[in-house]
Structures are given as structure tokens and as C-alpha cells.
Amino acid sequence: MNDTFLRACRGEKTAYTPIWIMRQAGRYLPEYQRVRGGVSFLELCKRPDLCVEVTLQPVDLFGMDAAILFSDILILMEAMGAPLDFHEGRGPVFAETVRNQAGLDRLRVPDAEAETPFVMETIRLLRRELQVPLIGFAGAPFTCATYLIEGGSSKVFWETKKMMYTAPELFHALMAKITAATIGYLQAQARAGAQALQLFDSWAGILAPVDFVEFALPYVQEILAALRQFNLPLIYFANNGATLLELSATSGADVIGLDWRVNIGEAIRRVGERAVQGNLDPFALLLPRDQLRARIGRILADAREARGHVFNLGHGVHQFTPPEQVRIAVDAVHELSQRS
């Protein structure tokens, strides 16, 4: 068992810097496309045999130091009672938006084992196969709330902020319900065998710091506190969250995820005694080999003072990325970070 990832998360010394990449099981891989060719995205998420297969692909192909459960952050929202669909090109769609008390009342806190059994089964199956740690995950409540309120992805999040600013009690009640569901969901993942847990806050970056403190951070803190009992590394990733780093460091996470917009050395100074995860621009994977290696070397050097560093991209790998470039990146991280 390669536990380099877990040790880096805990700030322990490691022989090299571990790497995994967000969306490593995904569309850039022909191996994934073959599996995905036969089923819809949602069907795939609910088929443990196929989830296991695609989760293992990048680990086997590139020697990633961690696997992440193949799933989607909105699976839990569906289990809460929000009918979910994925439209090609448009992304996730909730036909019934949550914009008033009636919408909120339609949501419930599910029993994770009973209502998302495929997730827990995938975790149990993966643990039998994997030689690297398995990361479980959920969306952070603010991000999940935006999808429910907007009815899908959004450019400006008008409806979300309208609710925050004009109906804050309703917004907080929605956040509380998602938080309760997320705690149950991640506790079930831990019991099923997840060895680290990550909260993805994809849209926290649209918030002014004062609003992040008021509307998002307390719920992250509540979730992470409720997971502490499992003694697993907890990772919090607020995408586009450079202005929220000091606040994110109070979330209770052991590891703070970083997007590519921030210099990793500066970020490390700002988060203090936490490990960090990141932060290569996913599109920098297009660089010619020598330049890609040089850029990776620079991130590794800038992260030298970190209490722990898990190499990652600053966002999910893009579907048009040549897999060979991912191989170059993984090898570069492993080679250039060797401690002699």
C-alpha cells in the first residue's frame, strides 16, 4: 500500500510529492470514453462495477498516488429529492428549482446507505482493488445550493445571491438541510472505507469574503467537525478562492486545495500550518515537455516550505488534454520531488 498521499496530507515527510488530478477518471481518457459510450453519465454514476473500472484507469495508467471515487457532487442532491438530469453540452439540470419554502420542503435528508447504495458499494469494491488511498467526496453546501437555486450551472448566480440578500432565512435553512445530508453522506463514505474526504466548493469564489463568512464557511466547518471522529485527512477546495484562503484555513480541513490563480508559495504562507493541494493550470498540460517539467519544478520549489504538499491541477483536467501529457506531468512530479 502506497500511503504517500495520506502522509503528505498529514504533514509527514514523504520520499516524493504525491500527485492525483481532479477529474483524473474522465473524458480525456479513451479508456473512459469506451465505458461511457454505453451508458449515460448518471447511469455510470450508479453502476458500481463501471465506477470501479473508471476510477482505476488513471491509477493504473499513470501511477497516481491516490484514487478518487467516480461520482458527481449532485448525486446527493438527487437523493435529497431534486430530480437531476445531465444534458450534453449544458451540464446538470434541475427541472425543479429551489427558490421558496415549498421548494425547500420538497428536499429531505436521505439515509445515505439506503438511498445512495451504489456509492458505498463502489467504495467497498474499490478498497479491495486499490494499492493507493481512496478519496471520497461531496460538494460543499454553498456550491450544491447554487445548483438547486439556479436549476443548473450559472454564469452570474443572480438567483442565488437574490435569495442570500433578500431571503437570508430561507437560504440558511437550505444550507442547513444540505449540510445535514452531506454529513450523513460523508460519514457513510468513511464507514464504507474512504481514506480521505474532500469537499468541493466549486462556486465559493463568487462570494465576497464577508458573505463567505456569513453564508458558506460555517456549514463547511460543521461538516468537517462531524467527520473529525474518523481520523481521516479532510480536504477543502474553494475554487477561485484566493481571497478566502485565510478563512478556508479555519474550516477545519487538514489540506487546503488551491486553484492555479495563486502563487503556491504565497498561498502556503497564508494558510499557515496546513497542507496544500495544487496547483498547476490544467491547460498548462499543453506545454511542450521541457516547459511543462520546468513549470512543475517551479511549483514544487515554491511549495518546499509547505507543511505538506499534494500535487494536483488547479481545476479538473480538460477533456481535450492528450493523456500522454498527463503521463509527463505525473512522472515529472515524481522525479523532480525526490528527496535525496
Place this chain on the structure above:
Amino acid sequence: MNDTFLRACRGEKTAYTPIWIMRQAGRYLPEYQRVRGGVSFLELCKRPDLCVEVTLQPVDLFGMDAAILFSDILILMEAMGAPLDFHEGRGPVFAETVRNQAGLDRLRVPDAEAETPFVMETIRLLRRELQVPLIGFAGAPFTCATYLIEGGSSKVFWETKKMMYTAPELFHALMAKITAATIGYLQAQARAGAQALQLFDSWAGILAPVDFVEFALPYVQEILAALRQFNLPLIYFANNGATLLELSATSGADVIGLDWRVNIGEAIRRVGERAVQGNLDPFALLLPRDQLRARIGRILADAREARGHVFNLGHGVHQFTPPEQVRIAVDAVHELSQRS
């Protein structure tokens, strides 16, 4: 003549904090909608009489401390030879993308007076009417380049970064051409009577700091240096640019624009001896009156140490904003910032 805005830009003492808001002449105003009802957006941009009318509307309605030329950053790209269209709901579209040498060769550096006469005429007409300073503007080269390369707006800017990372010479040549055109365009605006000039870098925030330094900042510096001779306040606004603030402070701008994601007090410490402009979340205009005033008061208090502060939103005002809320905000800024 109310020169409070110009004096704040220069870091001089003012009796109160001046305010204007991005897109203040825009769709949230029924008065604007009436004008816009008869013409397309592009036609409007090319009709000096109508541009003057809509530019004056928010100044007259709310007592803004500055006017900004009604136009669009892509007008200059059209004058460079890129056929431009605006599609309802989809935004700007360039049917011919610039992704290779042939595309670059089709672009030329226009004579601004001869090829965008309507812009200069609008400025001359406005100066006869206005009792507050008039801001001229252009897009920053990186932002303009993304539109040309992507063919319009983008979510992930794959083509832009692909060119940066795999054809950097071509990218730099495109940036150099846009820079030359922008210098001519803004110099013509200054000669026509613009009293301050702003560069909008709407998409700089997608760049890692290392790439901002390599691919965007030098061109901003070149433009601002070429405008220094006019002795006008120069404003640089890198949207979503919190991680680029120290770098933006080296742009040569007198005033650094701030979006709403960053605490203004922290931003002021980071940009040093520069004035700042910002930074209320545009959607916070939805807050109930008392809370809106409190939030504005907090920004004013946090900006007390600034070398100069021009109040603004952190992004353009949203089309669904009730105009009455804008009035509350303008009055609050004026009242709460009174120096006794």
C-alpha cells in the same frame, strides 16, 4: 465642474468619496431601454447622439461623479478588421476567429479618428454637456485577444491558452498588434477630450500570476506608458484579479480597479501608493436599504487608508437591478463619506 472623481484618482483630499458604477448606462435603466428599443446594440454604439443621451442618463438620474463613454471594448476589434456581431443572449460573436498567422494578418492597426469617428465625436459632444469628468476606455489586450481567439465569450478559454502554451510567438504577435491599435485608440480619445482612461481586463483573472507576467502585463504597461504624456488619471481593472494585485500595481496605472471578491482594506495594503476603485458586489444592490447602507459604510471604512478611493461596484451593474437601489447606493456613498 465637479472634479471630485479626478482628485480622488490623483490621491488628493476630497470632501466625499466619488462614485460611478460600471455599466451605469445600461439595461437596468428604463430610460436606456427606450433608446435601445429602436436600434441594435452595435448601431447604438455608432450613433453619437444616442451615445450621448444614454451616457448622460445615470449622471442626471443619480448624481454620479463621473460619466463613462457609452461604447464596447470590442468596437476597436471591429475597426481592426474583425467582423463583429452581438447575438441576443449569447453576447459578442466574431465569425472569423484568429488562431493562426493568416488570421493575425487579416487584422490591422486602424486610424482611430478615421475608423472610429463616432467614438471621438461622442466624446466631443459629451464634454459640452457634462458637469462631471468623462472616462474613456478600451479593453486590455489580453481580454481583447481572448474574444478574437475564442470567437466570443468563453467559459474555459481553451483556444486562448492553447495558443499561449503551444504557439507563444503567434500569441505575442497578436498582443503586440492589439496593443498598437489600443494606444492609437486611447490617444485619440484623450485628444478628443476624455479626462481619464480605463483599461478593462475582464479576463486577466484566468491567468496564473506567472502567465500574467509573461502574456498580459507587459502590454498593459506599454499602453499606459504611451498615455502618460496626457497627464490624465489612468485606471487598470483586472477582473477577478485578486492574486494579481501586486503585479497590477506595476502596470503604471494611477488607480487599480477591484472586484468584490477581495476585502478592500487588504487590497489597499497590497497595491501600496495607488488609488483604488471599487468594490461592492453588484448583486448586493439587492440588499434592503439599511443593510445596503451598512455594507457601503463598511467598504468606506475599510478604504479609509487608501491613497484615494473611487467608489464603484466590483463588476457591471446587473440588468435586473432596480434603479431605485442604485439611487440608495449613490446617496449612501455621498452621505456616509462626508469629511467633517
